[in-house]
Amino acid sequence: MFIYPMLLATAPSPFSDSDYIFEPKVDGHRLIFSQESSMIQLYTRHNNDCTQQYPELLVPFDDDISLDGEVACVDPATGLSDIDAVMSRLKAGKHDKIQRLTSTLPVTFVIFDILQYKGRDLRRLPLMERKAILSTLTLPGPAFGIIPYIEGAGEQLFEQIESWGMEGMVGKRKNSLYVSQRSPAWKKVINWSYADVYITGYRKGEFGWLTAVMDGSGKLRPTGIIEHGPGPKVKKAFYLVSREIVAGEDKNFVYLEPYIRAQVKMRNWTKSGMLRDPVFTKFIV
Template sequence: MLLETAPGPFSHSEFIFEPKVDGHRLIYSQQAEKVRLFTRHNNDCTRQYPELLLSFDSDIILDGEVACTDPETGLNDFEAVMSRFSTKQASKITQLTHKLPATFAIFDILFYQGRDLRKLPLVERKMILHSLSLPSSNFGVVPHIEGAGEELYTQIEAMGMEGVVGKRKDSQYLSRRSKDWLKVINWSYADVFITGYKKSEFGWLAAVPDPTGKMRPVGIIEHGPSPKHKQAFHGVCQQLVTGEDKNHVYLEPRIQARVKMRSWTKSGLLRIPVFDQFIV
């Protein structure tokens, strides 16, 4: 079940609200005491997370996020969990199990003790989920509150966490995107210069000045601009071309834009930048 995006924080008596965990989606499936782990795209990632291959008291299917915690900030570390996900070598996986332990943050239960639970209202699924005995401290249930989405968002924003998810109390579990589940992202913002664009598909090259005044690339803007924004950009950019290669056309850093993003990466790149507006 996938999330739609809400235009902003909201409160509603028919919704529960929970913190959005900054990791990657994980389906935990235990059948005949054998545990398998899958991403939302049905990619098997069982071998990447040996600390999560522990059994419950019955066959079960759970939905949640696998995450790693930054020991310095106590916040979810998206880059750390991506490092865990991309590691394939057995010895390295064992090493990272101790260095970057994974946590499975569970927010839904789809099957338990021979029953398909997907048609139950969410609040009933939550009750069953909270009654489980978890197999280790690497498992946790995502907490939630009723109604007070704006209050929770204020707390999430102050802590620098990713955002909030609102879910209808009576929602069934649907294997598609649904407005019954809504995400509110705690965006960060940055002002960047557009220093070029991709030839084959849409993408604006973004950069910021370093302490010496030289432009430092920080990523590619692939989402956000309307057709009018794109038209305005192309009306100006042809006067600013400085060169090109097989994949890109390069521009003088004269066009400035504000982008929203999830965060800065540790290597100084924009994480999932989305165009917000031109700065004139």
């Protein structure tokens, strides 16, 4: 049975609070694990069935259970979760490819909450009581793990997150109940990276600015689209200036001479050299 997950609000900066626990934020995709009468089903946060994608997770617990967590693929070179590898696993379609990826890109289900167990709905219990029950589980195989947490010391943990190059951390109020919606009781703090880019065009329909950086040979290399960050005044100023530097257009985009530079914050660079989730922060003069 699918349970819509509890989603995170965003904290503007790292914080410490004795009423919270703090966990590393795993760079993977959300997974709801459901086992009923020994039948296992796996769901993404959007209620897409992904049971067949992860054969190594189709190992039963000792009783009916519903769990919330993240699917991760660890890069052996860095010890960090590799989001591109996770997406390769999620998008694999053919059975033989899925079986091959099980060996070459094995996943781990990193569990951080227990929602139902042995026929009992646990969502109305405070978080720390759910954590206590979760800690008693016998995990069914090596592809399962339980995420660690610390109490209170969020800023100290975030310093470690930065030094390790991890995605960020999550702060959760100790007495929070599990609600199937976005809630300020759970807050994410992203370990942002920053980059300077050229804005080389814009989308004609839904808002989006094309970006590029100079490669080693001095040529522009596309790096994706900014879809978040600038307010109405910034957008107005951009479009006034962009009229003077139009280089061409097609059905979907207007292309610009590379005169406008901007700073963006982002999750990280993808392996293909693209900005991951870029957010505009300011123009560079």
